[in-house]
Amino acid sequence: MIKLTDVSKKYEKEMVLKKVSLEIKKGSIFGLLGSNGAGKTTLLKTMAGIYKQESGDLTIDKQTVFENPTLKQNVLFIPDLPFFFSQYTVKQMAEFYADMYKDWNQERFDNLQKVLDLEVNKKVARFSKGMQRQVAFWLTLCTMPEVLILDEPFDGLDAVIRQKIINLIIQDVADRNMTVIISSHNLREIEDICDHIGILHKGSLILEKDIDDLKSDVHKVQIAFKDVPTSLFESLDIVHQEKRGSVHLLIIRGNKEEIDQLIKQTNPIVYDLLPLTLEEIFVYEMGGVGYAIENILV
Amino acid sequence: MFDLDLRSRQPIYEQLVEKIKELIVNDVMKTDEKLPSVRTLAQEMTINPNTIQKAYRELEMQGYIYSLKGKGSFVDSLTKNISAEEIEKIRNELQKRLTEAFFIGISKEEIYTLVEHTYLDVGGDRKND
Known part of the structure; x- marks a missing residue:
């Protein structure tokens, strides 16, 4: 289990993380979302033990990560720009990894070569951006990590490779109970694979929840009436309201059955209740903290 | 094995619950038949194992399946205990x-x-x- 208690981090005078508290269970796939510059990468690097927090506690399986080489054997981080030694071939990189990580799995390395179909004797620098990322996954997965921390991991991967990589990650989660933390801007992608998500904004964690709970807590309602019952709107916890012609579009927080009942009592002519997509949740939650989408006219 | 719509707004675990229920109700899956293990299903469908676990738990709660420790999940006889x-x-x-x-x-x-x-x-x- 990964546990953060009031973790704060600053760069010189600028506070980048403000008292972030978070728990990630073993075997979970956690999605970290956030506005640009929210501190996602800083948070991931702190979890990976690359940065040291100014205050607060951060433990993985009750051990501190920072400067703990034994623990770091099984905590792997892939940055948004994967790093390789210049002039090294894939094979030389693999030898380096095999030296560094005691759980290095050569058999898996050879098997993955067939899956990814990349040349081992080619210099990594000569590969394309997407292929370099594949190499990063290839090397990392062969160290048999317990915790895998990924910063914008699917950037630059085509749909087929992305699916392959996600499948490999999921196998490790199913087989070895690996914990995965993913930051991404591609909400569609995160929605499909994560079971928990957290939203970071200006260094604070504004939300952390089971993704299905999150979805069953907010609903999108499209509704039209002959006579608009004003009392209905008062009795609902409305996050957002819009009117398009005679159709009202509402984002409502609360229990699905209760909302359903309240609305049905008013005999609407048109009525649809839909779960929200993660993208919509993100937009409305961010709107709640003053990071709204405004239609900009230039 | 199950056809899920990843673009749908409906949560994946709910879709799974409904698909499996449909198979059981229509007798495609018979009483005491073993359901695929969480591991196999996760791998085959590229779905988070936690999501599958959740769907199985929900089905068990609703009385459609039962699970035996260390053996897996099985289709329950329907008429007995639908909640x-x-x-x-x-x-x-x-x-x-x-x-x-x-x-x-x-x-x-x-x-x-x-x-x-x-x-x-x-x-x-x-x-x-």
Whole structure:
């Protein structure tokens, strides 16, 4: 289990993380979302033990990560720009990894070569951006990590490779109970694979929840009436309201059955209740903290 | 094995629950048949194992499947223990659809025939098998 208690981090005078508290269970796939510059990468690097927090506690399986080489054997981080030694071939990189990580799995390395179909004797620098990322996954997965921390991991991967990589990650989660933390801007992608998500904004964690709970807590309602019952709107916890012609579009927080009942009592002519997509949740939650989408006219 | 719509707004675990229920209700999966393990299903469908676990837990709670420690999950005999909540839910849905049916002018007799047909299709009174 990964546990953060009031973790704060600053760069010189600028506070980048403000008292972030978070728990990630073993075997979970956690999605970290956030506005640009929210501190996602800083948070991931702190979890990976690359940065040291100014205050607060951060433990993985009750051990501190920072400067703990034994623990770091099984905590792997892939940055948004994967790093390789210049002039090294894939094979030389693999030898380096095999030296560094005691759980290095050569058999898996050879098997993955067939899956990814990349040349081992080619210099990594000569590969394309997407292929370099594949190499990063290839090397990392062969160290048999317990915790895998990924910063914008699917950037630059085509749909087929992305699916392959996600499948490999999921196998490790199913087989070895690996914990995965993913930051991404591609909400569609995160929605499909994560079971928990957290939203970071200006260094604070504004939300952390089971993704299905999150979805069953907010609903999108499209509704039209002959006579608009004003009392209905008062009795609902409305996050957002819009009117398009005679159709009202509402984002409502609360229990699905209760909302359903309240609305049905008013005999609407048109009525649809839909779960929200993660993208919509993100937009409305961010709107709640003053990071709204405004239609900009230039 | 199950066809899920990843673009749908409906949560994946709910889709899974419904798909499996459908297979059980239509007798594609028989009583005491073993469900695929969480691991296999996760791997085959590229779905988070936690999501599958959740769907199985939900199905167990609703009385569609039972699980044996270390052996996996199996289809439960249906008539025994479908929860009262689930029955109530289906009853409400039926009522809602019937209201709509009457509204658009389907006659009472037609609905009776439909009920008869469906009843025969599922093999009569399965409770007394």
